[in-house]
Amino acid sequence: xxxxxxxxxxxxxxxxxxxxxxxxxxxxxxxxxxxxxxxxxxxxxxxxxxxxxxxxxxxxxxxxxxxxxxxxxxxxxxxxxxxxxxxxxxxxxxxxxxxxxxxxxxxxxxxxxxxxxxxxxxxxxxxxxxxxxxxxxxxxxxxxxxxxxxxxxxxxxxxxxxxxxxxxxxxxxxxxxxxxxxxxxxxxxxxxxxxxxxxxxxxxxxxxxxxxxxxxxxxxxxxxxxxxxxxxxxxxxxxxxxxxxxxxxxxxxxxxxxxxxxxxxxxxxxxxxxxxxxxxxxxxxxxxxxxxxxxxxxxxxxxxxxxxxxxxxxxxxxxxxxxxxxxxxxxxxxxxxxxxxxxxxxxxxxxxxxxxxxxxxxxxxxxxxxxxxxxxxxxxxxxxxxxxxxxxxxxxxxxxxxxxxxxxxxxxxxxxxxxxxxxxxxxxxxxxxxxxxxxxxxxxxxxxxxxxxxxxxxxxxxxxxxxxxxxxxx
Numbered sequence: 001x002x003x004x005x006x007x008x009x010x011x012x013x014x015x016x017x018x019x020x021x022x023x024x025x026x027x028x029x030x031x032x033x034x035x036x037x038x039x040x041x042x043x044x045x046x047x048x049x050x051x052x053x054x055x056x057x058x059x060x061x062x063x064x065x066x067x068x069x070x071x072x073x074x075x076x077x078x079x080x081x082x083x084x085x086x087x088x089x090x091x092x093x094x095x096x097x098x099x100x101x102x103x104x105x106x107x108x109x110x111x112x113x114x115x116x117x118x119x120x121x122x123x124x125x126x127x128x129x130x131x132x133x134x135x136x137x138x139x140x141x142x143x144x145x146x147x148x149x150x151x152x153x154x155x156x157x158x159x160x161x162x163x164x165x166x167x168x169x170x171x172x173x174x175x176x177x178x179x180x181x182x183x184x185x186x187x188x189x190x191x192x193x194x195x196x197x198x199x200x201x202x203x204x205x206x207x208x209x210x211x212x213x214x215x216x217x218x219x220x221x222x223x224x225x226x227x228x229x230x231x232x233x234x235x236x237x238x239x240x241x242x243x244x245x246x247x248x249x250x251x252x253x254x255x256x257x258x259x260x261x262x263x264x265x266x267x268x269x270x271x272x273x274x275x276x277x278x279x280x281x282x283x284x285x286x287x288x289x290x291x292x293x294x295x296x297x298x299x300x301x302x303x304x305x306x307x308x309x310x311x312x313x314x315x316x317x318x319x320x321x322x323x324x325x326x327x328x329x330x331x332x333x334x335x336x337x338x339x340x341x342x343x344x345x346x347x348x349x350x351x352x353x354x355x356x357x358x359x360x361x362x363x364x365x366x367x368x369x370x371x372x373x374x375x376x377x378x379x380x381x382x383x384x385x386x387x388x389x390x391x392x393x394x395x396x397x398x399x400x401x402x403x404x405x406x407x408x409x410x411x412x413x414x415x416x417x418x419x420x421x422x423x424x425x426x427x428x429x430x431x432x433x434x435x436x437x438x439x440x441x442x443x444x445x446x447x448x449x450x451x452x453x454x455x456x457x458x459x460x461x462x463x464x465x466x467x468x469x470x471x472x473x474x
Contacts, residue, residue, distance in 0.1 A: 028084035028142070028175065029082050029084060031142060032081070032082055032084075032138065032139065032142060033073060033082065035134075035135075035138030035139075035141075035142070036072065036073055036076060036135060036138060037069060037073075038134075038138075039130075039131050039134030039135055039138060040064075040065065040068045040069055040072055040131055041065065042130070042134060043064075043068075043126075043127045043130035043131045043134065044061050044064040044065055044068065044127070045061065046126070046127075046130060047061075047064065047126060047127050048061045048064075063112065064108075064112075064127070067108045067111050067112055068104070068108050068127075068131075071104040071105075071107045071108045071111070072100070072101070072104040072105075072108070072131060072135075073104075074104065074461055075100040075101070075103045075104035075107070075461075075464075076097070076100045076104070076135065077458065077461050077462070078100065078103075078461035078462055078463075078464040078465040079096040079097075079099055079100040079464075079465040079468070079469070080096065080462065080465055081093075081096055081097060081100060081135070081139065084175045085173060085174070085175040087143060088139035088140055088142055088143040089140060089143045089144075093136060093139055093140075094136055096465070096469070097132055097135045097136045097139070098132055099465075099468055099469070100135070100465075101128050101131055101132040101135065102128065103464070103468075105124055105125075105127065105128035105131075108124065108127075109124040112124070152176070152177055152178055152179040153177055153178050153179070153215075153216060153217060154178075154179055154181050154213055154214045154215040154216070154217075155171070155178045155179070155180055155181065155215050155216075155217045155218065155219055156180075156181055156182055156183070156184050156200070156206075156209060156210055156213055156215045156217075156218050156219070157180060157182075157183050157184070157218075157219045157221050157247075158183075158184045158185070158203060158206065158218055158219065158220050158221060158222060158230075158234070159183070159184075159185060159220070159221035159222040159247075160183040160184075160185035160187070160199055161185075161221070161222075162261075162262070163221040163222065163223055163247055163259075163262040164183055164185070164221035164222075164247075166221075166247070166251070166259060166261075166262055167219055167221050167247045167250060167251055167259075168180055168183075168197075170250075170251055170254055170255060171250075171254075173254075176254065178217070180197050181197065181200070181213035181214070181215050182197040182198055182199065182200035182209075182213060183197060183198070183199045183200065184199070184200060184201055184202065184203055184205075184206060184209055184218075185199050185202070185203070186202045186203055187199075200212075200213065203229070203230050203233050203234075204229065204233050205233075206218060206233050206234060206236075206237040206242070207233075207236060207237040207240050207242060210237065210242050215242075216242065216243055217242070217243040217244075217245060218234075218237060218242055218243070218244055218245070219245050219246075219247055219250055220234060220244060220245065220246055220247060221247040221262075223247070223248070223262050223263055223264050223267070224264045224266075246267070247259070247262060248262060248263045248267055248271075249271075252446060252449075255442075256423065256427060256443065256446055257427075257439075257442035257443050257445075257446050258442050258445040258446045258449060259442060260407065260408050260409045260438070260441055260442055260445055261408060261438070263409075268409075271449065273449035273450055274448065274449055274451075275451070276416075276451040276452065277415060277416070277448070277451075282452075282453070285453065286388065286453065286456070287385075287388075289389070289453075289456075290382050290388050290389050291382075291383065293389055294379045294382040294383050294389065295383065297376075297379055298379050298380075298383075301376055301379075304373060304376065305376055305377075308339055308364075308368060308373050308374075308376070309339070311364045312339060312340055312362075312364055312365075312368075314364075315362055315363055315364040315365075316343065316344075316362045316363075316364070317344065318340055318343070318344035319340055319344075320339065320340060321337055321338070321339060321340060321377060322337075322338045322339065322340040322341075322342075323335045323336065323337055323338075324336055324338070324396065325396065325397055326394035326395060326396060326397075326418070327394055327395055327396070327397055327400045327414060327418075328386055328387070328394055328414070328417065328418050329414060329415070329416060329417045329418065330414060330415075331411075331414050333397060334381070334386045334394075335386075336378060336381055336386070336387070336394060337377035337378060337380055337381060338374050338375060338377055338378065339365075339368055339373065339374040339376065339377060340362075340365070341361055341362060341364070341365025341366075341368045341369050341374045342358070342360040342361055342362060342365055343360055343362060370470045371467060371470055372466075372467050375420055378420050379420070381420075382420065385417075386418075387417060387418050387419060387420060388417040388418070388419045388420075389419055389420055389421065389456070389460065390419045390420075390421055390422060390455075390456040390459050390460065391416055391417050391418045391419025391422055391447070392413040392416065392418050392419065392422050392424065392444040392447065392448070393418060393419065393421075393422055393424065393425060393440075394418035395413075399437070402434065403434060403437045403441075406434050407434070407437060407438050407441055409441070409445065410437075410441055412441075412444070412445055412448060413441065413444050413445075413448070415448065416448055416451070421459060421460070421463040421466075422443075422444065422447060422459065423443045423444065423446060423447040423455070423459055424439075424440040424441075424443035424444050424447070425463070425466070426459055426462035426463055426465075426466055427443055427462075428440055428443055447459075
């Protein structure tokens with residue numbers, strides 16, 4: 001939530017913003033990455049032609065490859081250019097590729113200079129221009145060819161209730177590797193509201209129905225109350241070669257979210273993950289990086305912090321900084337620090353969610369929020385140990401009480417240290433309702449389940465893209 005954050009009334013979900021975006025699949029990502037590496041190599045070869053000698057050309061090319069194959073893909077990932085479901089056939093793709101190329105190229109030039117390759121640094125503008133065109137062309141080709149070339153696996157969904165429909169909606173994505181051939185359910189009237197796919201039979205015929213549909217896989221979308229009859233039928237299908245997948249596992253793999261409304265305690269008990277919760281050495285390493293990076297960022301952004309404080313003082317009456325209670329690890333309440341971006345009387349009527357074009361936001365506050373500058377003082381919270389750089393965003397006590405009553409497993413967020421940025425922040429828009437809170441919790445539980453230093457790095461890279469593009473601010 002934002003600091004001075006609409007009444008607690010639940011807003012209707014905006015489907016254009018809340019649609020589940022698939023996180024991509026290895027085949028598609030490998031295609032894009034291979035194209036990018038080929039683009040970097042091609043641009044490097046062009047640059048090497050201007051070298052004084054063949055030996056110098058080889059040396060320059062090797063240096064370009066070593067540095068560029070790290071910097072450019074990292075920048076492209078940060079700007080969401082490996083998202084297999086994204087459309088790469090419009091102007092937004094050109095802009096994202098340009099920003100990623102500028103950022104990756106600038107870092108490459110800096111590292112090349114440090115490595116002593118001044119010729120490479122001087123030739124970086126040409127290299128950037130070439131790779132930008134090739135990066136964009138690779139993605140346009142992917143959008144043109146990939147969907148027609150994608151071979152989908154036939155699948156049946158066992159369970160035509162809410163859980164079955166939730167996974168069906170995910171599998172309807174053009175980037176999904178599955179095509180749903182029908183539902184299996186003992187209630188023939190369960191899907192009368194849907195024209196397709198229909199219920200093809202009952203649960204005691206799973207093996208036969210899968211064979212008739214040419215489905216090698218069956219997705220089990222009945223989270224609880226599974227009868228012994230259903231269990232035996234599913235077991236028989238599995239022993240006869242049918243692949244049985246849990247709905248929650250497929251949902252998590254494709255969306256990067258855990259469907260908290262469609263799981264039960266038994267799934268949490270048996271699901272893989274949650275390793276970092278009991279590995280102290282990883283937590284210590286994470287804390288070390290929090291201290292080092294937060295200290296570096298405080299020094300780096302000191303001029304921005306000083307200018308922001310001055311502008312806030314000149315723009316409106318009130319303090320420069322704003323403190324607000326948030327709920328942290330193990331339910332402990334702490335004060336989070338932010339630049340004040342709203343009027344001092346913004347919450348005279350009580351706690352409110354943030355809304356788009358919030359009239360309480362000041363003129364300077366609008367720009368501070370747009371580029372997340374108002375969050376910079378939270379680096380002090382990281383240094384104090386209240387927060388981490390990466391983790392679920394801490395919520396206000398008033399909203400925590402409401403959300404814990406309405407959303408299953410909401411308290412899972414409090415088993416880890418909250419963060420300035422998180423998986424929910426880089427994959428979902430800003431929360432402004434209980435419904436949004438549910439969607440963000442799905443992402444937060446995914447993060448807690450799959451926590452690792454690599455995932456933290458991926459989130460930080462995506463955060464760079466979110467900040468550059470001013471996404472998700474309110």
